[in-house]
Amino acid sequence: MNQIDEIRMQVMWNRLISVVEEQAMTLLRTAFSTSVREAGDLSAGVYNARGEMLAQAVTGTPGHVNTMAEAVMHFIAEIPREEMYPGDTYVTNDPWKGTGHLHDITMVSPSFKGDELIGFFACTAHVVDVGGRGFGADGKSVYEEGIQIPIMKFAERGEVNQDLLKILRLNVREPNQVIGDFYSLAACNDVGHNRLIAMLDEVGLDNLESLGEFILSRTHAAIMERIADLPKGAWSNDMLTDGYDQAIKLAAEVSIGNDNVNVDFSGTAAMSPWGINVPMIYTKAYACYALKCVVAPDIPNNAASLAVFKVSSPTNILNAERPAPVSVRHVLGHMVPDLVLGALAKAMPGQVLAEGAAALWNVHISARPVEGQEGRQAEVLMFNSGGMGARPQLDGLSSTAFPSGVHTMPIEATEHTGPIVIWRKELRPDSGGAGKFRGGLGQVIEIAPAEGHEFNFSAMFDRVTSAPRGRDGGEPGAPGSVALDDGTQLRPKGWQHVPAGRRLVLKLPGGGGFGQPAERLQEAIAADRAQGYVTGGDV
Incomplete structure (x- = not known):
């Protein structure tokens, strides 16, 4: 690739980030819930046809963006390619396939250019109510915490699933707010798709393949340089949190190799009977965020930069299995960065x-x-x-x-x-x-x-x-x-x-x-x- 082509690709990469920023701003401007409209508790991003995240909006939370990076793969696995059509929008709030608890609604929309599937847009937002006990730690299983929406179609070929809306309306305390937010999420993806097609038409590209390869290859090279400069070895940290009715120990070991960084949460307390458990998809999101804050804060967050971070754990409160209650998974999930950073501080003294x-x-x-x-x-x-x-x-x-x-x-x-x-x-x-x-x-x-x-x-x-x-x-x-x-x-x-x-x-x-x-x-x-x-x- 010559220098002119590289410059052209970099300009288009910046344009792609502008596309997802406008996607996110659409959600901010149209959302009904104050948690979205005023607090920005959301995420938005664009993915290639294989479901690899290419770009994310600056507006959004790590817990949403990094879980969504994995969640899109669950949608692709669940909905066959031959059942995807232009105008579709898919939805779930499955804590283990979405973003960790029922209050977060994730929507994924396939993006077609003509008859070709060229990628996906995805977005997530926290809605004010999903029924059940309400937003809190008192549930004893996920079944008490609200309505569960499996990966399914919110809209097919532009036609909204009215049966889903009727079920929602009877199961939540604030139906107008919640259903309004569903439409806002769908609109957000539509705006992203329309802006992407306009961009591709303007620059003469048929799909995202060449631009996506440029983004991921450059990101991979940059992140590997950073890992090469890190000290090699393994360091551990633990901390106590309040828990629900007794203190809970969290533990982590960070090991840095030649081409990756691993975090393992062995030694962490067992699952809780209360709704403070964390699905692995959310734990992984914040562990990767902590690592990236230290290792590569200036490198774009996409599939390539996230791929070098590996997270593992036996079943415990940071790797809770269904049907554990997980409503307030964010409390311990937000402790994960401090836990991981405490281990990194031993590897990189004076820098954390x-x-x-x-x-x-x-x-x-x-x-x-x-x-x-x-x-x-x-x-x-x-x-x-x-x-x-x-x-x-x-x-x-x-x-x-x-x-x-x-x-x-x-x-x-x-x-x-x-x-x-x-x-x-x-x-x-x-x-x-x-x-x-x-x-x-x-x-x-x-x-x-x-x-x-x-x-x-x-x-x-x-x-x-x-x-x-x-x-x-x-x-x-x-x-x-x-x-x-x-x-x-x-x-x-x-x-x-x-x-x-x-x-x-x-x-x-x-x-x-x-x-x-x-x-x-x-x-x-x-x-x-x-x-x-x-x-x-x-x-």
Whole structure:
């Protein structure tokens, strides 16, 4: 390939990324659920005809993008090529073939140019409700957690499966929101397909084969160079998480060879009877993300870069088998990067950030009027983030969603969806772990039912009994807490009640510090105090 052809291919690669970005923006702009529209809890990508991911949208979460990279293969295995037609859209929320729990809807659409199948578009989003017990850790099997949609056709030749919509409408609490999101997902793939065909027509290509080969071969060469520079050997790490009703040990061994990096989760606790189990497809997604953050953060994320990372585990809480309950699989799933990074820190001392809050502090609220009074009944989902761990040369980011990368919904948007009032949402002083570089701050949030209402809420929190650890002499971040405003302590997981007139008070964990606290610059200490980040007292 001459230099002009290489430049031309690189330009088309950039155009392909623009295509999937527009695909993702379509979902953001048309979604009904605030978790998608405001928080960006979604992913979008384009695949070749063999189901290999070529490009992903920048907008999206690692848990969705990297699971979707594998999920497309399940769709191809399930639906024969001769039964694929232009205008088709396929759907599932199977936790083991999709993205790890029932609340995530994955849609895959074949892309035809004329009569030739040239690739696939796929997207994923978290919907507000899938029936069952609701979004929470209290289920004892996946059968309790909501409706299960096997890999099937949402639309065939452009005709939507109305029987599926009728089944959905009778099984979820917010049918208009959920079905609206299904249509948004399908539209998102349609936009991607239309933009791709327009691009191929413009540049004179009949399919994605030559461009796909260019993308994957260049990515493979780049990632192999990075692996060649890594130290070779095996390193282990373990950590405790809160679990549901008792602490749970997670363990990992990272081994670096000449042409791959392997992660094994042997030694991790057995499957839980509660809905905190993680299907392997989701564990693998976040393990690969952690590796890529250190090994090759600037190399595109596609089938070639993901292929060098191998993940294995016996059956345990990070490799849960059907029909284990998995509704809040993200809690332990979000701990996987800290677990893997802790092993990498031994291989690459001084180069890996400290532990942070990691798991999102999601709260699902089911609000209703107090008995005898009129009012609204609604399901409200809210994403919140604690502090990130300090980095080798910088303080940790405060109230930032690492590793998921989702945004926090604005208070105004959240209050609009249901009868609740958010009285307080501010940084939590003294929550970042001390160190040469300080851990990021958590936040304090107070939520109350609107007048004449009460609510039940599903707690999906961690780092309450097991604080984020510092690195290289840094101190741990502050653990989180869950309580009512009268001081009543609540559990970090499970459905609980907030009566009328009371407030739910969440104090989110801070990140661990990096390096010895005595080495922190005096100017940084003074700035922390001036900004109220450090007061010397507890909050």
